[in-house]
Amino acid sequence: MRNAIALSLAILFAASAGEQIADAQPGNNAATKRGKILQRIRAMRAWQLTNVLDLTEATAARLFPVLNRFDSQLIPMRKRGERLRKQLKQALNRKAPAATYNKLVTEIQNQHAAMHKWQLARFAAIRRVLSPRQAAIALVSLPEIESKIRHKIREAMEAKQRGVKDPFR
Numbered sequence: 001m002r003n004a005i006a007l008s009l010a011i012l013f014a015a016s017a018g019e020q021i022a023d024a025q026p027g028n029n030a031a032t033k034r035g036k037i038l039q040r041i042r043a044m045r046a047w048q049l050t051n052v053l054d055l056t057e058a059t060a061a062r063l064f065p066v067l068n069r070f071d072s073q074l075i076p077m078r079k080r081g082e083r084l085r086k087q088l089k090q091a092l093n094r095k096a097p098a099a100t101y102n103k104l105v106t107e108i109q110n111q112h113a114a115m116h117k118w119q120l121a122r123f124a125a126i127r128r129v130l131s132p133r134q135a136a137i138a139l140v141s142l143p144e145i146e147s148k149i150r151h152k153i154r155e156a157m158e159a160k161q162r163g164v165k166d167p168f169r
Contacts, residue, residue, distance in 0.1 A: 041149055042068065048145045053134045062129045070122040077118060081111045 046064055049055065055063065088104045126142075127135045 038071070041153070042071070044149055044152070045145055048148075049138070049142070052141045052145070053130065053137055055134075059129065059134075063126065066125045066129055067122075070118070070125065073118060077111070077115060081108070081115070084108050084111055 042064075045067070046060070049063070050060055053059075084104060084107050088101075088108065091100045091104060123139065126138055130138060
């Protein structure tokens with residue numbers, strides 16, 4: 001019964017989040033694909049968290065919107081970090097002046113600080129929703145769950161490069 005609840009909650013929360021993302025840019029096929037992928041990722045995370053935290057429907061109904069809100073903040077931060085690292089690599093390849101390195105290194109350090117601040121704020125919000133025991137389990141389990149999901153994403157990207165049409169299936 002708990003697995004059925006977990007699956008239905010995961011689908012419900014992921015579907016609503018995915019629709020919001022897909023609706024953000026109507027007619028944009030890439031945005032629609034990203035929305036569907038994000039929907040699947042959120043469903044995987046929701047299912048695993050529901051099981052590992054033994055969530056009730058009420059707690060799940062409060063937790064997943066919090067996670068989704070923080071996800072939406074993370075995406076632009078990660079894109080900025082990727083852009084900064086790419087700029088630093090390009091600067092290194094062209095042997096840029098020291099001022100360029102200093103500027104980019106400072107920006108990357110600020111990016112890392114922003115990510116750390118985001119992580120603290122996210123866990124504080126998660127902790128307000130969960131019991132102390134569930135919060136402790138989430139502190140240990142959530143990074144592991146997200147790491148496994150990132151691994152699956154890498155596998156899917158590699159499968160796609162090999163010509164597999166839908167690597168998530």
